[in-house]
Amino acid sequence: MRVLLIAALAALLALEPGMTAAPAPRPQDKHAQKVARLPAPRQLDKGIVWTRDPATGELRATPASASASKPPGDAAPGSHAMQVVTQMVPVTCVVSAADGSAVPGLRREDFRIFEDGVAQPIAYFDASTAPASVALVIDASPSVLRDSDEMKQAADALIAALAPLDQAAVVDFSAHTYLQLPFSDVREQARRAVARVDVRELFGDVGGSNIYEAVYLAAKELFAGRTGRKAILLLTDGQDSGLGLTYDPASAAPQPGRPADRLTFDDVARTLAAQDIQLFAVSTETRPKVMTPEWLEEHRVATILSPNARLLDIPPYTLYLAELVRRAGGQLYFLREAGTMADTFRKIAEKIRAEYNLGFYPPADVSGAGTRPGWHSLRVEVPGEPGAQVSHRAAYYVPAAP
Secondary structure, eight states: HHHHHHHEEEEHSSSSSTTOOOOOOOOHHHOOOOOHOOOOOOEETTEEEEOOOTOOOOEEEEEEEHOOOOOOOOOOOOOGGGGTTTEEEEEEEEOTTSSSSSSOOGGGGGGGEEETEEEEEOOOOEEOOOEEEEEEEEEEEEGGGGGGHHHHHHHHHHHHHTTTTOOEEEEEEESSSSEEEESSHHHHHHHHHHTOGGGGGGTTTSSSOOOHHHHHHHHHHTTOOOOOOOOEEEOOOOOOOOEEEEEEEEGGGOOTTSOOOSSSHHHHHHHHHHHHEEEEEEEEOOOTTTOHHHHHHHHTSSOOGGGGGGTTTTOHHHHHHHHHHHHHHHEEEEEGGGGGGGHHHHHHHHHHOOEEEEEOOOOOOOSSSSSSSEEEEEEEEESSSTTEEEEEEEEEEEEEOO
16 A cells, blocks of 8 residues: 555656646547547549440549559459459348338348349348448539428438448538548537538539439449448439430430440449449429339339330439439438438438348359340349338349450
8 A cells, every 4th residue: 555655646746846637538538539520521523534445335433643544444443343243243122011111030031032033042141230331412502402401400310310330421412522421430420521511602513413423423432342231312302414314215324426435324323233232312302193102112123214204294303313213222202291300211221220131143144154244133022021012223233344
């Protein structure tokens, strides 16, 4: 005891006159310091060079500096994510009951998976609660000014509903795309990043609203190399001005007479499908009367892009938003019909947490040279759950060898 008292007295005497010992930092102080360091926004489309591979038809978005330093023909950064052709094909899916709630507790034997209509053995199954990566992509263009506060409240509601170890990223866009926060599991950081989204600050960001470019860049920039549950929550009115989308389905693909090195709707859909990123889109527009959840489910297996949509009174901007959700898997919501935003976004977070991860090895073509290049349709069924809806990407893409 005497030795301890002497040591304590020596420590006090070592202090200079007028000084007191600094208290040990509390855990919450360290957390506050961590939260305070919100990174500066970064423009994702700055200095991007768009190039389309003439052999495979794939579009690449490469920083100008990297493009200039790499020899022609080298793969673009992140392009390895497209190369799922010789590996197991992952299929993330959500199983929902008739009331829209997620169906938990299913096992491998409860599922059936089909590629191009042919049943495939399920080689991988995971129903764990591993952390999810969720990117919030928020429209900050002038057309959503009246809805911007509600959209930010909706984003906050989703952040609050995520599981403790889930990671959230925040992106906003108008003509250009800005990364407000890379993936982080610090909830207060995510909330502050959402609060920093300001439509009025982007009034001078002229050039329209590039919704699909923002989704494409978020998928490429944020999800490269990530595994497990991946989702984008897109808050927008759907009125894209960058791709020239019309009721003509051909407007979704590269157009004759236009530059080939130009982003298209099909490029965006291909990227989400290739990386197995689920899309939960929340439209600030009014739901078209015909576009009920039942109608969307009936049309899940085939494209809904058709000139006949005009006769159904579906605006093209809502039509393409629904088509992207159909291809990527996920769900389309309409902000104004929600009873309470918190309940709606709790359901979205619940579905992300309840996702099932399946996997199968694609069969070789008749030549035995590997899987046939191009799109391959996917269908997942849960025969033991009558009335259940299974949401997953509609197809996966096999790139052609260059």
